[in-house]
Amino acid sequence: MYKFSHVKLSDLFTSFISYLKVEKKYSHHTCISYENDISGFLNYCENDFEIFEVANIQSTHIRSWIVSLMTQGISNVSVNRKISALRSFYKWMLRKSFVSINPMLKILAPKNPNACL
Numbered sequence: 001m002y003k004f005s006h007v008k009l010s011d012l013f014t015s016f017i018s019y020l021k022v023e024k025k026y027s028h029h030t031c032i033s034y035e036n037d038i039s040g041f042l043n044y045c046e047n048d049f050e051i052f053e054v055a056n057i058q059s060t061h062i063r064s065w066i067v068s069l070m071t072q073g074i075s076n077v078s079v080n081r082k083i084s085a086l087r088s089f090y091k092w093m094l095r096k097s098f099v100s101i102n103p104m105l106k107i108l109a110p111k112n113p114n115a116c117l
Contacts (some may be wrong), residue, residue: 009057020043034085034089057103069082
C-alpha cells in the first residue's frame with residue numbers, strides 16, 4: 001500500500017483538475033467535462049458504496065458504475081468518454097504514487113454500435 005493510500009478522493013480530484021488546467025492547459029470546456037465525468041463517479045462511490053478513499057476502489061465498483069450509467073440510458077459514446085476521463089485520473093494518480101494498482105486496466109469500454117470497422 002502506498003503512503004498516500006488514505007488520501008480522500010475529493011482532495012485528489014481537486015488536484016487532478018488543477019493539473020489539467022495549469023500543467024496540461026486544457027480548455028475550460030474540457031476541464032468542465034472531466035470535472036462532471038469524474039465527480040459523477042466519485043459521487044457514485046460515496047453514495048452507493050460509502051467509499052471516500054482511493055485505496056478502497058476496485059474494478060468491481062467501476063464496472064457497477066458503468067452498468068448504472070447504461071441502465072440510465074446514457075449512450076455508449078458518453079459512457080466511453082466518462083471511462084476515458086477516469087482512465088486519465090488513474091494514470092495521473094499512478095504517476096503521483098497515490099495508487100499502486102490501476103483498477104481501470106480491468107475495464108473494457110462498451111462498443112459503439114455506429115463505429116466503422
